Amino acid sequence: MAAVHKVAIFGAGGTIGKSITSALVTDKSFDVTIISRADSTSTFPNGIPVTRTDYTVPALTAALRGQDAVVSAVGVAGISKQKDMMDAAEAAGVRLFILSDFGYGPAHQHLPEFDTIGKPRQEVLSYASERAKSNPQFTWSAVAIGNPIDWALNAFPTLGFDFVNRKAIIYDSGTERFTGTTMNGIANAVVGALKHPQEVANRHLHVRSVETCQNELLAAVEEVTGEKWPVAHETTKDLLEKGRAKLAKGERGWVLDLIVAQLLEEGSGRSIVVTQDKADNGLLEMPKEDVLGMVRGILKG
Numbered sequence: 001m002a003a004v005h006k007v008a009i010f011g012a013g014g015t016i017g018k019s020i021t022s023a024l025v026t027d028k029s030f031d032v033t034i035i036s037r038a039d040s041t042s043t044f045p046n047g048i049p050v051t052r053t054d055y056t057v058p059a060l061t062a063a064l065r066g067q068d069a070v071v072s073a074v075g076v077a078g079i080s081k082q083k084d085m086m087d088a089a090e091a092a093g094v095r096l097f098i099l100s101d102f103g104y105g106p107a108h109q110h111l112p113e114f115d116t117i118g119k120p121r122q123e124v125l126s127y128a129s130e131r132a133k134s135n136p137q138f139t140w141s142a143v144a145i146g147n148p149i150d151w152a153l154n155a156f157p158t159l160g161f162d163f164v165n166r167k168a169i170i171y172d173s174g175t176e177r178f179t180g181t182t183m184n185g186i187a188n189a190v191v192g193a194l195k196h197p198q199e200v201a202n203r204h205l206h207v208r209s210v211e212t213c214q215n216e217l218l219a220a221v222e223e224v225t226g227e228k229w230p231v232a233h234e235t236t237k238d239l240l241e242k243g244r245a246k247l248a249k250g251e252r253g254w255v256l257d258l259i260v261a262q263l264l265e266e267g268s269g270r271s272i273v274v275t276q277d278k279a280d281n282g283l284l285e286m287p288k289e290d291v292l293g294m295v296r297g298i299l300k301g
């Protein structure tokens with residue numbers, strides 16, 4: 001497949017889209033266009049062309065004409081809309097569509113409560129696969145990142161680290177290992193995928209910035225801050241029950257409780273998205289990262 005030069009991005013102002021857009025522009029290999037909903041209130045950096053459009057297939061086809069690749073970083077509400085985006089991309093002659101996935105990969109053993117949330121993603125994935133089978137000129141790819149770790153650690157003290165009040169929660173024995181990908185890692189993975197369109201075509205990529213556990217993270221946090229953090233000990237079983245009770249009562253917050261319990265449940269072994277030797281980091285030319293460097297980055301803000 002010929003090299004990708006012209007890239008359109010959906011969801012460029014979102015949590016993950018912002019990092020990807022910044023990396024695409026910094027890399028200087030691509031001609032980047034942002035596509036955004038006509039009624040969107042998202043804001044974007046100056047200097048990048050923005051097409052505000054209705055998300056109908058004809059309007060999207062017009063917006064995507066001349067693009068080599070699409071990166072979709074739309075949020076949960078836009079996941080199913082990607083079928084129309086793909087129809088438009090295919091009609092416009094786009095060769096590679098990177099789906100908004102950024103999850104734990106198709107083999108992940110998630111809790112049953114996430115079946116409903118996961119269904120539209122599976123449908124989009126099947127749709128992408130069908131389109132690519134019927135039209136070899138159209139390819140898709142998706143990036144499994146596991147926990148978006150630096151962002152998630154900073155945003156959600158439930159994950160165990162309260163960077164504002166400098167205290168920690170360790171679940172179970174704190175030894176459950178998991179992989180995570182930083183915001184820079186995610187952005188670099190997407191940039192790398194666009195540079196290797198042939199190799200990434202029609203498959204899930206699996207990446208990781210670090211593999212760690214809560215005890216290691218606590219040691220890193222204490223080393224970087226030079227402080228002993230107060231630690232509360234809790235169990236993922238209690239967190240799971242708390243989340244399930246919220247869900248049963250229709251209260252908010254159950255998703256986070258269940259995500260954290262799912263990630264850290266001791267002995268579950270479900271949170272290593274990919275082992276180092278099988279990861280696509282090399283193919284995607286992702287710079288190496290480590291836990292200490294990541295923690296320093298979080299604390300610098």
Ligand SMILES: NC(=O)c1ccc[n+]([C@@H]2O[C@H](COP(=O)([O-])OP(=O)(O)OC[C@H]3O[C@@H](n4cnc5c(N)ncnc54)[C@H](OP(=O)(O)O)[C@@H]3O)[C@@H](O)[C@H]2O)c1
Binds near residue numbers: 040041
């Ligand atoms: N692994 C994890 O734990 C994890 C964590 C966070 C996110 N993710 C995944 O990463 C992807 C991006 O999530 P995010 O949190 O970065 O997204 P987000 O910030 O919630 O939204 C990103 C953008 O999606 C677009 N959008 C919103 N509603 C839409 C709709 N109905 N139709 C079309 N576009 C719509 C908007 O762009 P415009 O306003 O420009 O139209 C918005 O700025 C998702 O697939 C999400 O599930 C994974």
